[in-house]
Amino acid sequence: MRHILSVTVNNQPAVLARISGLFSRRNFNILSLNVGETELPEYSRMTIVVEGNTDTLEQVKKQLYKLIDVIKITELNQSNMIERDMAIIKVNCGKNQRSQVIQVVDVFRGKVVDFSLDTITVEITGDENKINAFIEIMKDFGIKEVVRTGIVAIDREMNNNVLTNS
């Protein structure tokens, strides 16, 4: 099963190595890992997508907490979070196919960000499934290159309010 963890860590050298090293030596499987600055300059936030059963998840969380540089771990509930993945995709596309590709891009609410004589480059944002579906369709035209951010996610504030009020 797929679990999404939001992990607040010290914004310091070697923190990424500590975390990725922990996953590999404990034989935990990372599907994606994303790291960036937060509202506070001293911390970074990672969104880590982990594959495993609940026992594995328990160990992942506990082992992460043992790292001195890990401040807080939140497990994001799939139904109460906002999750985004972004991809930039370079598609083979001659003059004749341009309008076809652009039509699909529109349906998926993507954005064309670059053209060349025989390619078109598209930016698309959404949850993982949407991006997977878009990539599937683009395969018909021939994908030249894909780059993805991996998931970034945050929990819904509404959900927190409901919990505190009840």
Next chain:
Amino acid sequence: MPIHSGARIFVESLLREKVEVVFGYPGGKVIPLYDELYDAPIKHILVRHEQGAAHAADGYARSTGKVGVCIATSGPGATNLVTGLATAYMDSVPVVAFTGQAPTSLIGTDSFQEIDIRGITLPVTKHNYMVTNVKDLAKTIKEAFYIARTGRPGPVLVDLPVDVLKSHADFMYPQSVHLPGYQPTYEGNYMQIKLAAEAINTSQRPVIFAGGGVINSNASEELTNMAIKGRIPVVTSLMGLGAFPEDHELSLKMLGMHGTMYANYAISEADLIIGIGVRFDDRVTGKLETFAPYAKIIHIDIDPAEVNKNVKVDIPIVGNAKNVLDKLIPLIKAIERKEWLEKIKEWKRRFPLNYEYDDNSIKPQYLIEKLDELTDENTVIVTEVGQNQMWAAQYFHFSKPRSFITSGGLGTMGYGLPASMGVQVGNPDKTVINISGDGSFQMNLQELATISSNRLPVKIIILNNGTLGMVRQWQELFFDERYSATILENPNFVKLAQAYGIKSLRIDQTNDVEMALKEVLNYDGPVLLDVIIPQDENVFPMVPEGASINEMLELKKKKREKEKQGEVA
């Protein structure tokens, strides 16, 4: 506020941490630091290999409960510490290691003796640092010592680029640390403690399983009180030896792969296991699926990650063993448990540890028994790894915590000799005995020079069977007696010790054991005793790897009988 060089800040910080002794080896990048140590009121023990420094600091820490400190230069000096740090990490030993490093301006350029020791030691330290600004040095050292000794103890490495040691800053040692990501839990949840007490009070067949955490948290007295109050038998892990007095009727000694049969039977038939400061290692549990099939499990440990890691726990209590036991003991009822204790007594009677005594060749078990007889409570046994370690664990009676020092988790051959130096330095009035094998001894024998030049009165006893005994035992039992790469051609250890200026003697007759041991124990100074033992003597009982712990191999008498029949025919 005084302005000091980084090297001076280092020394001042160590003094604030009440460090009395450091083990180290100088090199290019730590010369400024050694220059400051030259006049400092801190004793420096010069080892002969950095691995020795790490193990010595570890032995010092295990035997005293204080933080052990070691120093190495950059590059190869630093990498030589790695095995020592990993050893300390696996057994939760508080050690702080300082390494020299290339100047910050050259880091990342593959400069001379530059290595990424922080990267290398990530998986074998509790935490590590590289100090890139002298202003952070005092704070970092404060944190390093704090992290090493608190919570679940462990090694911390601080990497010191040489320009940081040479540049200057205001010195003020911080009073406290601010580590929002590090908040160890010391007090167990009281609801959980009450649940545990209830489970204990209603249990018919409880067993306490005590480990290194009891020793680390100085909870031996509490453990003993609880066992006696509730009439609960106690087994210990290798790391827990000494946590409970082995001459007490409730002691079942060690469990696991080479544990006593009665300990393994008791665990296998228990209806409740109270694990205290243990991690349910595979050498203890054997086949997990059949481990303690009838037992509920209470697990008291300071590290929440140990709970449910290897076995499913019914009542977890995260906290310091001493604090938890203090709250638990008043809730424990005094119960007779006559039937259970009778059963255990019967197992003890029927399945004692045993070996075949021989007049003509020295049995290692016999030697350890004699050693046990001839020594008092003021003795610390430090072992190597393999058969020597298991015989010492089985046949010596440990009655006090910190009296058995051994590499349990990592199983580091070559640990014992340098560790015994650290033990002796930390405990000048104790008799420190390094029980060694001919294989392990040769892995760090350069430290004979350290022992000799510091006149550390360590007693080295080599159980010399001319083979890597434990591997040979597995080859005999499970690999058709194909002794691949396990027979050792050894130097003359007696002459070797003499070359280092260390008194030495050799025995190969059972009759000589007692006299030789007396001579070794009464000698005021370091001494090496080379004991020739039979090559085919094995450690029993033994749980084969992957088997259940109640499926033990017993002493193999049949082979001998067959041989005797052969002689007759």
